[in-house]
Structure formats: structure tokens, C-alpha cells
Amino acid sequence: MENLDETLDRLERDGFVWIENALSPEETEQVRQRVFYAKEQGWQEGLNAVGNMWFDTLLDREPEVFGPLVGHPSLAPILYAMMGRQCQLRSYRAHINPGPYLQEWHMDFYGYWNERRDATQHRVAVTPTSINTTFYFQDNRPGQGFLRFVRNGHLAEPPHLYPRLDHAAFEKWCYEQELVTLYPKAGDAIVFLSHIPHQGGKENDEMERCNVVCHYQVCPMHESVWYVSRPRPFKGSFPFQKPETIPAVAYGSRA
């Protein structure tokens, strides 16, 4: 059994860790059903060109269903060990992939390297960092669906981002790198550094596929920082601010 420090070492080394059965089957089924209920209600913000339908309001609409994923006990030791009490929920976004889906290669925190560069120009500025916890609600398998990363894509600034994103060149660069493909199953979570390039996709257009993404940040970021989603209100966004919410340290992520 891996201990917490070893999990954190892997998160820093690989840029991601895969937590199996982060949610119980009951939690998985309940959240899955409510994500599809949201689609029935027409609560989506839109359906983008790569086949991703997104929902930004579910935490506010149904906090009793969606709230437990924030600082969920299965991930809280990792989040707390990485970020401590400054750990803040930045944004909360659910997705459904209703048809063909191949996501563009992207980083959720596109601006990471810009902000890091900028921080070196100031005496006390810190580089903001951000972590994704993405929960899956169906079994991704070869031939069905996947999530893939650029191996070590978090360790150095990818080309073609700065001073202006050349997305076609960035995607071409990503495809040329060594890739790591994961097949998270229903109830699993992938915890990753939000600035690692990644791409979700379906190989079977008929596959039911959805996910919920909680983004965390260590300190509030200015409004124009380059990030895929808008920040939530500050108040109430710190899952570990009260002593009783701080997780016990002992933790093993896998048998």
C-alpha cells in the first residue's frame, strides 16, 4: 500500500495520480443521474465544437448532490497535503459528451508559465498553482474513451503558448510528444496539475460519457489570468478552513 508521501511524490513527478474508487458506487450513480438530469433541464452553458457540453451552475443549483465532491474525503488528504488551508475551490464544471468527442489538446491553467515568469519580477509575488480533480462516471476502456497526458508536460513550458497561443502548432507539438493514456472507470478520479497538457476523447461515439471537474488553486488569481474557467465567489470556497475539515494524514491511494 502506497503512503501519502509516495502519492504526492508521484503527483509531482508525473503531473497526475489516478485514484480508483474515489466515489462509492452509490455516490457515482447519484451524481451521474443528476448530471444527466441537468441536461434534461437545459442547464448547460453550451456544446463546443469538439463535442463537450459544459455546466457551470450545478454546485449552486444542487449543493447537496454536487457539494460532497468538493474536498471529497477520498482526495482531501492529497489536496490538503499539497495546498493546506489556502486550498480554494476555483471553479466547478461538469461535462457531458453526447456524441463524437475528441477534445482539443489543452491546459486548464494555460497561464501558469506566464504567471510564473511574471512572479520573478516582483519581490514577494508567488506563482499561482492549480490542481484538477476530475471524477468519471462511466468506464473508459480501450475502444471506448480515454484521458491522455503529455508525459512530463508539466515540467517545462510547452512551445507555441507565448506570447500568443498558436493552437494548431501547440496541438501538433503535443501529438509529437510521448503520451500517457489513462482509462478511468466509473467512480475514479484523476488528480492532476492543471497546467499539464491533456486531452479527453471517445473512440466509440455511442459511449455515454460525463465527468465533473473541481479546480483548486492556492491563492486567488487576478481576473485576467489565462484559465479555462471563471472563478467562483471567494466566500465559502475554502474546503479546509475549519479545523474539523482538515483530513487525517494517514492515507493509502491504492491497494
Ligand SMILES: O=C(O)CCC(=O)C(=O)O
Ligand atoms: O476526460 C475528459 O474528457 C477531459 C477532462 C478535462 O479536460 C479536465 O478534466 O480538465
Ligand SMILES: [Fe+2]
Ligand atoms: Fe481539461
